[in-house]
Amino acid sequence: MATLTYVYADSTAVLGPLATYAEPHCYDLCAEHSERLTAPRGWEVVRLTVDTGPIRPSGDDLEALANAVREVARPPARRQDGGSEADPTEVGRRGHLRVLRTPDEFSPEG
Template sequence: MSLVRRCSRTACGRPAVATLTYVYADSTAVLGPLATYAEPHCYDLCAEHSERLTAPRGWEVVRLSDGSAPSRPSGDDLEALANAVREAARPPQRAAEAWGSARKDSGGATGQGGPGGGETRRGHLRVLRSPDS
């Protein structure tokens, strides 16, 4: 039976997800993935305490990642998402114009449908028009 290690912070009973180690010679606090076993001079922290960790003045915090945590979206990811939403929200006339210019740029092979077919395709995204428009 394995016991779940708890956060080392006083009065915190949440499960530990990271291990904090101080390297006094370098004035560095190293926060990494949860160690495989509890060590006497390391501190296990829950997700909340590991995110809010600060070091004393003059010290550096080094955060190591094990790659298992989901990465946060970058600025480029968010911009691409915003552009896709804007494109999908374009009025039908502007979408048809964009389809026509894309068709010219690619030699006419932008996909099935088009302005008369009820479907506009740009890359891997499609804008479907409602049948009553």
Template sequence: MFTLTYVYRDSTAVLGPLAAYVEPHCYDLCAEHADRLTAPMGWELLRLPAEEVPEQPSSDDLEALADAVREAARPAGPRGEPVGHGKEVGRRGHLRVLRSDQPRQ
């Protein structure tokens, strides 16, 4: 992946490694489109050296991904949801209004 940046003031297009953050006038490109890129007439195109990206993810990458999935799947804990069975008190189309019974103590 590459990032294309236009510097309108200098009539320059810069193609470099994928940017880590979003900026105005920046566009991410795949390798195929980056290879075929040409600058508009009268513009200069600068190609910065791209970082080598491994074909297969490393074990660290896979571990970080697994940790992120586990964290996202972890229950959020008690949310103060009403307890007990609801009693229908109204209906509109397919929607129902339920009132929770108070839990016994």
């Protein structure tokens, strides 16, 4: 896969790595079409090296993933009465599920 960009004023088409954001006059091409690309007479085609190897995560990516996993695994702060500090109606939690008190259990009158 590659991104085709062109500049009419310079009569130049550039075929390079996939663009990371959308821009006017940019078109993503599959491998077959990028290999067969031709330009009109008088135009120059510049082919930049496209790395076709597998994309490997960087150290920053792995660290961000580890931090996210740690955050999800961290138990929520608990108050002495067993509720969550963030939500006074929460009695317990298991994964993404929460156990809540009924409204009369946590109301001042109840």
